[in-house]
Amino acid sequence: MANIGVLIETTDDNEVKKANFGVITAAGEGEGNEIFALVINSDAEACKEVVQEYGVQKVIEVSSDGADLSSSPGLQAMALAEAVKNFDIKVLFGLTSAQGKDLLARVGAILNVPMVLDCIGVNLNENTATKFHFAGKTYAKVRVTGDLWICGIRPNAIDARTSSCEAEVISWQAGVQDSGRMKVTEIKKGETGQTDLSEADIIISGGNAMGSEENFKILYDCAEVMGAAVGGSRSAVDNGFAPHSMQVGQTGKTVSPKLYIACGISGAIQHFAGMKTSKVIAAINKDPEAPIFNKCDYGLVGDLFEVVPALTEAIKRG
Ligand SMILES: Cc1cc2nc3c(=O)[nH]c(=O)nc-3n(C[C@H](O)[C@H](O)[C@H](O)COP(=O)(O)OP(=O)(O)OC[C@H]3O[C@@H](n4cnc5c(N)ncnc54)[C@H](O)[C@@H]3O)c2cc1C
Incomplete structure (x- = not known):
């Protein structure tokens, strides 16, 4: 014992x-x-x-x-x-x-x-x-x-x-004494205000293919009806489409949600490192040869700008 x-x-x-x-x-x-x-x-x-x-x-x-x-x-x-x-x-x-x-x-x-x-x-x-x-x-x-x-x-x-x-x-x-050598004076909260990725049961993530910060709105809309959090690949973050707090992968957050939906993400090993323990992985990618299709449970070959809004509407209809 x-x-x-x-x-x-x-x-x-x-x-x-x-x-x-x-x-x-x-x-x-x-x-x-x-x-x-x-x-x-x-x-x-x-x-x-x-x-x-x-x-x-x-x-x-x-x-x-x-x-x-x-x-x-x-x-x-x-x-x-x-x-x-x-x-x-x-x-x-x-x-x-x-x-x-x-x-x-x-x-x-x-x-x-x-x-x-x-x-x-x-x-x-x-x-x-x-x-x-x-x-x-x-x-x-x-x-x-x-x-x-x-x-x-x-x-x-x-x-x-x-x-x-x-x-x-x-x-x-x-019996700890403060030597006064270091003090945290402020903690800035993430800009998104959404659930911490490591707490989310469902994550829908966007990659480089999102093309802009504005385009991420289709993911937020879908996330809202699914009760999901939104993540991103490093390319999406590096290109300024999403804040770093949303990055999933080797140099971002490690997540294991019940469902991970990768939208326009190629499936690089460094991204996979951060989400491979997700219980179910679904991918939407317009390239049928994209590596993500070798690593997911469900794959959909298609344009995310058509698929994601259609998914949102389908969920709304119930
Ligand atoms: C040391 C190191 C650490 C790294 N850490 C991370 C990390 O933490 N996280 C991370 O993500 N990456 C990380 N990377 C980067 C990683 O290697 C990849 O470069 C990155 O993951 C690629 O992002 P992406 O898949 O979004 O972009 P791309 O590789 O550009 O892939 C975009 C995908 O979108 C598809 N696509 C394009 N248009 C559409 C459309 N309209 N509809 C559907 N699909 C479409 C394309 O077919 C393609 O597969 C790291 C790299 C290194 C070297």
């Missing part, structure tokens, strides 16, 4: 991100382990109500008397590292998101322990994690040695399973 930690991420509206649930499920795989949710800068009681449905037994509300933890990721990492030691956590899980990659790596460096990111499977009995390599061309099973390690899970790559229990909230103070 071991204590397993899960770093919980919340949305801008302070809600527990759905993507955490698969991470908690992964953390609960080992027999008899106790799951600790580590919460910083969010409402631990509200978090408890949600995460206990997935098997979390203890919710640790991490704060510090000597520092405002919201003011710097460095301070958060120091507090988390202390919490890991204090609660004798053997594996610290988190999301391989922008925040997770930053915080988990900092905690790993402070504790000087091994870390594996972008995992799509974990075996806590063997201390192994499965992750993609080389932009998704291969995957490897990594065996970790040592008493403590850190594991970042690809958002939504592991299906969440409910395992209801009654959790307890523990308020815990880290």
Whole structure:
């Protein structure tokens, strides 16, 4: 039996991100382990109500008397590292998101322990994690040695399973002091105002073929009737058709929605690296030889400027 930690991420509206649930499920795989949710800068009681449905037994509300933890990721990492030691956590899980990659790596460096990111499977009995390599061309099973390690899970790559229990909230103070060397003064929200891509069940993405920012409107219209979020390829982003926060791929976001619809996207390996774990992939492309057709579950050869509006109208009609 071991204590397993899960770093919980919340949305801008302070809600527990759905993507955490698969991470908690992964953390609960080992027999008899106790799951600790580590919460910083969010409402631990509200978090408890949600995460206990997935098997979390203890919710640790991490704060510090000597520092405002919201003011710097460095301070958060120091507090988390202390919490890991204090609660004798053997594996610290988190999301391989922008925040997770930053915080988990900092905690790993402070504790000087091994870390594996972008995992799509974990075996806590063997201390192994499965992750993609080389932009998704291969995957490897990594065996970790040592008493403590850190594991970042690809958002939504592991299906969440409910395992209801009654959790307890523990308020815990880290002995972190603010040296004043770094302070986050402002966080700018993304321009789109849409759901975070890693939280979306359906994503409709546009590529270079969109041709302009204005043309993305047909994707937003379709997304609205489907309850989807809109993403883009790097070419679409580099050409200024969509903001970087919408980029899917090796140098963008990693997503695993239930349905991913690629519109006018060729299917380059770097794009595929970010969406290959989607449960169902559909592609619309006017070139029947486009590589995306070798990688999708459903392919439609056609002009996206005809297909997407027709799809929107069909969904509206029900
Ligand atoms: C280190 C590195 C990192 C990278 N990271 C990323 C990343 O994170 N994400 C990413 O996406 N890319 C990334 N790339 C770039 C990647 O290699 C491709 O260049 C890029 O994904 C291509 O984008 P695209 O498919 O939108 O454009 P194109 O390759 O230009 O493809 C456009 C497609 O649209 C089709 N098309 C044209 N008109 C229509 C129409 N009217 N209707 C339907 N289909 C149409 C064409 O047949 C074509 O298949 C990276 C590259 C490198 C080297």
